[in-house]
Amino acid sequence: MLETPALPRTATLRPLDTRHPFETPEGIDLPLRPAGLPVRALAFALDLALRGLILGVLLAGLAFLGNVGLGLGSLLLFLVSWWYMVLFEVLNQGRSPGKQWMGLRVVHDDGTPIGWAASLIRNLLRAVDMLPFGYALGAISCLQHPTFKRLGDLAAGTLVVYRERAPTRPQLPPALPLTPPFPLTLNEQRAVLGFAERQGQLSSERVAELAALLAQPLHVAESDSVARLNGIARGLLGTT
Amino acid sequence: MKQSQFENRHLAEWQQFSQLLKHLEQGRAKGTAYGDFPQRYRRLCQHLAMARERGYSSLLIDQLQQEVLRGHQQFYRHRSRVSAQILGFILGGFPRLVREQWRFVLAASLLFFGSLIGIGVLVYLFPELIYSLIPAAQVSEMQSMYDPAAGHLGRVADRAASEDWMMFGYYVMHNIGIAFQTFAGGVLYGLGSVFFLIYNGLVIGAIAGHLTQIGSGQHFWSFVIGHGAFELSAIALAGAAGLQLGWALIAPGRLTRGEALRIAAGKSIQLIAGVILFLTIAAFIEAYWSSLTRITASTKYAVGAALWLLVAAYLLLAGRTPHAPE
Numbered sequence: 001m002l003e004t005p006a007l008p009r010t011a012t013l014r015p016l017d018t019r020h021p022f023e024t025p026e027g028i029d030l031p032l033r034p035a036g037l038p039v040r041a042l043a044f045a046l047d048l049a050l051r052g053l054i055l056g057v058l059l060a061g062l063a064f065l066g067n068v069g070l071g072l073g074s075l076l077l078f079l080v081s082w083w084y085m086v087l088f089e090v091l092n093q094g095r096s097p098g099k100q101w102m103g104l105r106v107v108h109d110d111g112t113p114i115g116w117a118a119s120l121i122r123n124l125l126r127a128v129d130m131l132p133f134g135y136a137l138g139a140i141s142c143l144q145h146p147t148f149k150r151l152g153d154l155a156a157g158t159l160v161v162y163r164e165r166a167p168t169r170p171q172l173p174p175a176l177p178l179t180p181p182f183p184l185t186l187n188e189q190r191a192v193l194g195f196a197e198r199q200g201q202l203s204s205e206r207v208a209e210l211a212a213l214l215a216q217p218l219h220v221a222e223s224d225s226v227a228r229l230n231g232i233a234r235g236l237l238g239t240t
Numbered sequence: 241m242k243q244s245q246f247e248n249r250h251l252a253e254w255q256q257f258s259q260l261l262k263h264l265e266q267g268r269a270k271g272t273a274y275g276d277f278p279q280r281y282r283r284l285c286q287h288l289a290m291a292r293e294r295g296y297s298s299l300l301i302d303q304l305q306q307e308v309l310r311g312h313q314q315f316y317r318h319r320s321r322v323s324a325q326i327l328g329f330i331l332g333g334f335p336r337l338v339r340e341q342w343r344f345v346l347a348a349s350l351l352f353f354g355s356l357i358g359i360g361v362l363v364y365l366f367p368e369l370i371y372s373l374i375p376a377a378q379v380s381e382m383q384s385m386y387d388p389a390a391g392h393l394g395r396v397a398d399r400a401a402s403e404d405w406m407m408f409g410y411y412v413m414h415n416i417g418i419a420f421q422t423f424a425g426g427v428l429y430g431l432g433s434v435f436f437l438i439y440n441g442l443v444i445g446a447i448a449g450h451l452t453q454i455g456s457g458q459h460f461w462s463f464v465i466g467h468g469a470f471e472l473s474a475i476a477l478a479g480a481a482g483l484q485l486g487w488a489l490i491a492p493g494r495l496t497r498g499e500a501l502r503i504a505a506g507k508s509i510q511l512i513a514g515v516i517l518f519l520t521i522a523a524f525i526e527a528y529w530s531s532l533t534r535i536t537a538s539t540k541y542a543v544g545a546a547l548w549l550l551v552a553a554y555l556l557l558a559g560r561t562p563h564a565p566e
Contacts, residue, residue, distance in 0.1 A: 025316075026285040030309050071410070078413035082420060093265070111309065112316045121505045124512065127424035128432065151427055154498055155485065155505035164306040169299055186295035193243075193297035237297070238242020 020147045020159065022111055032111060033162040034147040035104050037139060040160055044135075046098030051080050085123045089114055099160070109157045118156040125152035172196045177238075178231035181218060189236055196233030243296045250287055257284055258307060264314045281311040332559025334514040339556070341480060341511065344487070348437055348479035352472070355441030356448075363449030370450045373442060382447055386456040386463070411523035415471060419478035419515050423485075423508070427501070430486020437479040444472075462537040465544030466530045469551045470522035474515045481508035481515070 019031040058076055062069035088096040094105035094114045106114045106122070129138030129150045138150035147159055173196060184192065199207055211225040220228045257280050264274060288304040338345055363370050370379060418440065425432015451460040484504050492500035525547075530540075 024285070024308070024312055026282060028285050028288055028308060030305060030312065032309075074410045074413045078416065082416070107313070110316075111312055113313050117506060117509050120512070121509045124420050124509075125424050125427055127421055128427045131428075155427060155501050157502045157505075164309060166306065167299055167302050169303070184295075186293075189295035190298055194299075197297055197299050236243065236295075238244040 018147070020161075022109070024111070030111060032107065032159060035102075035160045035162055036148050037142045039102050039104065040142070040148070041135075041139075043096070043098035043102040043104055046101055047085070047096050048098075050097055051084055055080055082123070085126075086116070086119045089119045089123075090116055095163075103163050103165070104160055105163050106158050106160050109159055114158055118158050122152035122156035122158050125155055128152075170197055170200050172233060172237060173199055173230050175227060175230035175234045177234040178228070179235050180232045184236075192229060192233050193236055196230050199230075241294070243291075243294075243300065246291070246294075246296065247300065253280075254284070254287075254304075254307065257281075257311070261307070261310045261314060265310070277311075278315065281308075281315050284308055284311060329510070329513065330517065334510070334517075335555050335558040337507070337510055338477065338480075338514070341484060341507070344480040344483045345477065348433070348483055349476045351434060351437040352441045352476045352479055355438045356445035356472075358445065359442050360445035360449035360452075363446045364453045367450065367453050370446050373446045379450065382451065383454065383456065386451050386459045411526050415474075415519045415523060416516060419475055419512070419519055422475060422478045423482045423512055423515075426479075426482025426485035426508075427489070428486070429489050430483050433479045433482030433486060436482075437476070440475060458537055462540040462544075463530050465541060466547055467522040467526035469544065469547040470518045470525065473551055473555075474518035474522065477511055477518070478515045481511040484508045484511075 018034055018036070020034050021029045021031050023029055055077065059073050062073045062076070065072070085096050089106050092100070094107055099105060106119070108114060108118060126138075129135055129141070129152055131137050135150075138152070141154070142148050142150045145154075149159070153159065180192075195210065202210075207226055208222075211229050212222040214229065215222040215225040218225060218228050260274060260277065260280070264277075284304065285308055288301070288308050291301050291304055359369075359373070363373075374382075418436070422433055422436040422440070425434075425436050448460065448464075451457060485501065485508055488500040488504035489497055495503070529543075
C-alpha cells in the first residue's frame with residue numbers, strides 16, 4: 001500500500017454541487033442528492049394528471065350508482081385530493097407515481113424512509129405552499145433553500161431526493177501496471193483512477209488534453225502521458 | 241491492499257447483501273432470513289470507510305455508498321404496531337395532548353366560538369347585518385333548507401339510505417377539507433389559522449342567528465346540535481394545531497425557526513389525527529342521525545346535550561389515570 005499523507009481537513013473545498021451529506025450512527029457520511037424545482041414540478045404535474053384520470057374514470061363509473069355513487073364519489077374525491085400523496089409516499093417507499101417516473105423519492109432529513117406523521121404534515125401543508133396561486137410560496141421557498149425544501153418539507157423535516165441508480169463500472173483501458181513516480185495524496189489517487197475509469201465517456205482529443213496537463217510532473221512526453229496515467233491507474237487498482 | 245484485491249475478496253459478500261436488500265425492499269424477507277442483517281450492514285459500512293480512507297476509485301465508493309444508503313433505510317425504519325398505537329391514541333393520547341396544548345386550544349376556541357356567538361347575537365339583534373357577511377342568494381338558500389313549512393331538514397327531504405350515504409361522503413370531504421385548511425394556514429405565522437377560525441365562526445354564527453331570528457330556530461338547532469359537538473370542537477382543535485405551528489415561528493425560543501417548526505409540526509399533526517377522527521364521527525352523526533325527521537326536537541336536544549357533555553368529558557378526563565387500558 002502506498003503511504004499517503006493525510007488530507008488536511010481545512011483544505012477540502014466544498015464541492016459545487018447539491019449533495020447533502022448526513023452522518024449515520026455508524027459514523028459514515030452518506031450523500032443525498034436533493035431534487036430541484038423543475039423536476040419536482042414535473043413529477044407533481046404527472047401526479048395531477050394521474051389523479052384527474054383516476055377521478056374521471058371512477059366518477060363516470062359511480063355516476064351509474066345514483067346517490068350511493070355520489071356519496072362514494074365525494075369520499076373518493078376526498079381520498080384522492082388529500083390522501084393520494086400520503087398513501088403512496090408511505091406505502092411505496094416515498095414515491096408517488098409521478099415521483100417514481102421522475103426518479104425521485106421522499107425521505108426524512110436523516111435519510112430514513114418517510115413515515116405517516118411526516119408525510120401527512122408535508123402533504124397537508126401543500127394547502128399553504130399553493131398560496132397565493134400556482135404553488136408560488138412553495139416555489140419561492142424551494143428556490144431559496146439549499147436543499148430545495150418547500151414549506152411542507154421544512155415543517156415535516158423531509159427531503160425530496162433523487163433515487164440512487166446502480167452505477168456501471170467500466171473496464172480500465174489496457175495498460176502495463178506502473179508505480180507512481182512519487183507518493184500520491186488520496187485525492188490525487190482518486191483523480192487518476194477517475195481519469196482512467198471515465199476515459200470511455202470522453203473524446204480522445206480531450207483525453208490527450210487532460211493527460212498533457214500532467215506530462216511535466218510525470219517527466220514524460222505529452223504524447224505518452226495518457227499511457228503513463230493509465231499505467232499508474234492500473235498499478236493503483238492492482239492486478240485482478 | 242490494492243483495490244482489485246479488496247473487491248475480489250468482498251464481492252460475494254456484497255452481492256449477497258444486495259440480494260438481501262432487494263428482498264427486504266420488496267417485503268419478501270420473512271422470519272429468520274435477515275437475522276444477521278445488522279452485522280452484514282455494519283461490515284459494509286466498515287468496507288465503505290476503508291475504501292474511502294484508502295483512496296479507492298470514486299465509482300467503487302459510489303457503489304458502496306448506495307448499498308449502505310439502501311441498508312440504512314431498511315435498518316433504521318420505524319416498524320411499530322399500528323393498531324395498538326391507534327387504540328392507545330384514542331383512549332388516552334389524544335385527550336392528553338389536547339390538555340397539554342391547552343393554551344392553543346383555549347386561544348383557538350375563544351377565536352372560533354367567540355366570533356360565532358358574538359356575530360350570532362348581533363345578527364339576531366340586527367337582522368340586516370347578515371347581508372353584509374353572506375351573499376343574499378346563499379341566505380335564501382339557507383332559509384329554504386331549514387324552512388319549517390317545507391317539512392324537511394338539512395339539505396334533503398326524508399331521505400332514503402342511499403341519500404344518507406351521499407351526505408356522509410359529502411360531509412366527510414367538506415368538513416375535513418375545512419379543518420385541513422385551518423391547520424395549514426398556521427404556517428403563515430398563525431395568520432391563516434386565525435383567519436379561518438374567525439371566518440368560519442362568523443359564517444356559522446351569522447346563519448344561526450339569522451335562522452333563529454326568522455323563526456326557523458327549532459329546525460336549525462335540533463339539526464345541528466348533535467353533530468355540532470364533534471364538528472365545532474374539531475374545527476377549534478384544528479385551529480389550535482395551526483396556532484401551534486404559527487407560535488413556533490413567532491417565538492421559537494432557543495431553537496432556530498426551522499427546528500422549532502419541525503418539532504411543533506410533529507406534535508400538531510397528532511392533534512390533526514384526532515380532528516380527523518372527530519370529523520368522521522360528526523359526518524356519521526350528521527348523515528344518519530341529525531337528518532332523521534321522525535324524532536322529536538326535544539329528543540334531539542337531549543341527545544345533542546349528551547354528546548356535548550361526552551366530548552367535554554372525553555377531552556377533559558380521558559387518559560388521566562396512568563394505567564389506562566392502552
